[in-house]
Amino acid sequence: MEASLSGQQPAPFSGKPWLNRYPAGVPAEIDTEKCSSLVEMFEQGVAEFAELPAYSNFGKTLCYRELDRLSRDFAAYLQQGFKLAPGERIALMMPNLLQYPVCLFGALRAGLVVVNVNPLYTARELKHQLSDARASTIVIVENFAHTLTEVLEEVPVKQVILTRMGDHLGPVKGTLLNAVVKYIKKLVPEYHLPAAIRYKTALARGRGLRYTRPDLNGDTLAFLQYTGGTTGRSKGAMLSHRNMLANVEQCLGVYGPVLSRGQEKVVTALPLYHVFALTVNGLLFFRLGAHNLLITNPRDIPGFVRELKGDDFSCITGVNTLFNALVNNADFQGHDFKSLKLTIGGGMAVQRAVAEQWQAITGSRLLEGYGLTECSPLVTVCPYDMDGYNGSIGLPVCSTEVRLVDDNGEEIHLTHTPGEMEVKGPQVMSGYWGQSGEDDGTFHDGWLRTGDIATINEQGFLKIVDRKKDMILVSGFNVFPNEIEDVAMQYPGVLEAAAVGVPHRDSGEMVKLVVVQKPGASLDEKALIGHCRQYLTAYKVPKVIEFRDELPKTNVGKILRRELREAAA
Incomplete structure (x- = not known):
């Protein structure tokens, strides 16, 4: 170097030169034992701030007291309705909606391990994460239910809770929003989940069920948060x-x-x-x-x-x-x-x-x-x-x-x-x-x-x-070259492929795919990008493809992605 x-x-x-630069009020050390678990932190918060607004979305606000009640009802249903035991994994697949904090804190209060899932995942990506985490339950917004439909028989998920965008907005506004999303904007592709339980039904049933506070401590697993690690497919970081x-x-x-x-x-x-x-x-x-x-x-x-x-x-x-x-x-x-x-x-x-x-x-x-x-x-x-x-x-x-x-x-x-x-x-x-x-x-x-x-x-x-x-970072999300290359190699006529990140004004980096064609093949850039779009989330799809006669490699045959990045930059 x-x-x-x-x-x-x-x-x-x-030593630690940064300690001398800390501004006023910033401690060198923190107390890691202030709370025994996230559930205890939650209980302290809803007690102290009960009447204050906690979360707002689409003009609707939940105060801390309401969040306490709703998450308790959800936890009770998970425990008694689904019979989920502490430590089981529950996937949450939704954008920022009021349902998210209710389900998040409800799952933690039930002693479950939360598996956060990007709702824009393709069926292939969803299948990998649910299978790897061995998630038994998923909460999913109706807009993305079609993706789950494609893989449900291939993953360990046994229980599905289905929610709609407007489920917390009241009978008038909620019904109107759900109708606009489904029938006017057509953002709900057809799906088939006949055994799914409606989110509002789960809350209503949970209200009449007993909630049992689980025995949790600092070492208890709280999240499987999926990331790329250094190579290969997404891995679940075990966060206690x-x-x-x-x-x-x-x-x-x-x-x-x-x-x-x-x-x-x-x-x-x-x-x-x-x-x-x-x-x-x-x-x-x-x-x-x-x-x-x-x-x-x-x-x-x-x-x-x-x-x-x-x-x-x-x-x-x-x-x-x-x-x-x-x-x-x-x-x-x-x-x-x-x-x-x-x-x-x-x-x-x-x-x-x-x-x-x-x-x-x-x-x-x-x-x-x-x-x-x-x-x-x-x-x-x-x-x-x-x-x-x-x-x-x-x-x-x-x-x-x-x-x-x-x-x-x-x-x-x-x-x-x-x-x-x-x-x-x-x-x-x-x-x-x-x-x-x-x-x-x-x-x-x-x-x-x-x-x-x-x-x-x-x-x-x-x-x-x-x-x-070699990770590519697109708008803060990890993209793994191996994954892009695997998808590209499935396309007829592709002999070799290497994915690299190149600078992009808006997203920090974008994906560039460098391809070597098979002899006699005549590939079309748009068609190959279309193929990738079928199997990859939008931010992973190559934005540009370069065709070459050969890829730079080491003497043992490893593709030199660094050379490709430098050439592209």
Whole structure:
């Protein structure tokens, strides 16, 4: 590796230089035993903030007391109606709707393990995740039920709970929304799930059933949160109650000095099935008694901005692509941001131009963070007292150790010198579901290997300079080259294929597919992209295809994706 990628002279450092840079009120360590489980945290929250608004969506608001009642009814039905035992896996497949927090907290209160599922998954992707997690139950929005129909006989799911977009909006508004979604916008493809239980039926039946609080502790598994790991198909990161609680307390440690209990309103445009929004929006702001505004379709920027009109929100989280779309929307630019005190960017790198434009328009600094699903997810954040964008991913959060190692696994003690970042802390997962951990290269001497190459400066600010793994990052979502290539190779006429990420102004990266044709074949780019679209979620589909006579390879035949990335860039 080069001695320095920053142009600055390396200097020795030791210990944790970031602790001296922490702003006022940020502790070096957090108490990981404040609550025994997420259920205890939930119980404390609904008791303290009972009458305050908890979640709003489509103009309907649930207060903390109502969330307590509804999640209790849902938990009772899971326990008594479905006879689910603690530790069984339940999949949640829905966008940001009021049903999500009800089902999330209901499942946790029943002692179940939550498996978050992207509702845009194709049948192939859904089959893999449900089968790998051995999920016995799924809650799914009607809009995506057709995907489940395709694979139901091939997965271990025995019970299906079916909900509709307007199920919490009342008889008039809810019925109208459901009709518009199904019959006017035609967003509900035909499906066949004859044994499914309606969500509203489950709540009604649960109301008359006994709820038994499960025996939970910090080591109890809370989530199987699927990610890519380093290679291959999506893996389930095993996140315990302690992992999630620790990361909530770490978030509270770094952001708490600028937040007030029971007084914040946070905009949740990122999907709660994504670990960033799950922990920060779903759990941290619950812990604070905040009012959470759920945005169901943030891709509809004009509709999103209309939902914000006249709203005095104090916090917002997002990815670079979302912030970029907002700052380029004239109506958003005219919003009153006098209440906005905290903007958090994560999931992908925040671009300088976007951060500076955001700060100029809103008066709020866009604080970038870095995390991994395997870390629940927060590892580093930019401190709240920063003047503006500095190109770093910030400082390690409380109770977190970070080190850089060279290619031989030896720790680097020089500033501005690149090395692979490794992490230790109470938020780090125990391993991947069904895999050994240390043996598969995930851990190195007890440290989680991130696969990211970083540098550190004298104050402890870290900067990502490269990705060791070939993962492609599209709008904050991991895309695995092997998966794209496997699908492409199924198309007649494809001899070899390599997928790489190339820079893209809006999504950070996009997928490029480089293809070698079989002798005599004459492939059409649009047809091949159409083939990929049948088997891959939209963000994974190649946006451009390049045809070559051969692919660059090592002397043992391994495709050199780095060369392809460099050529494309």
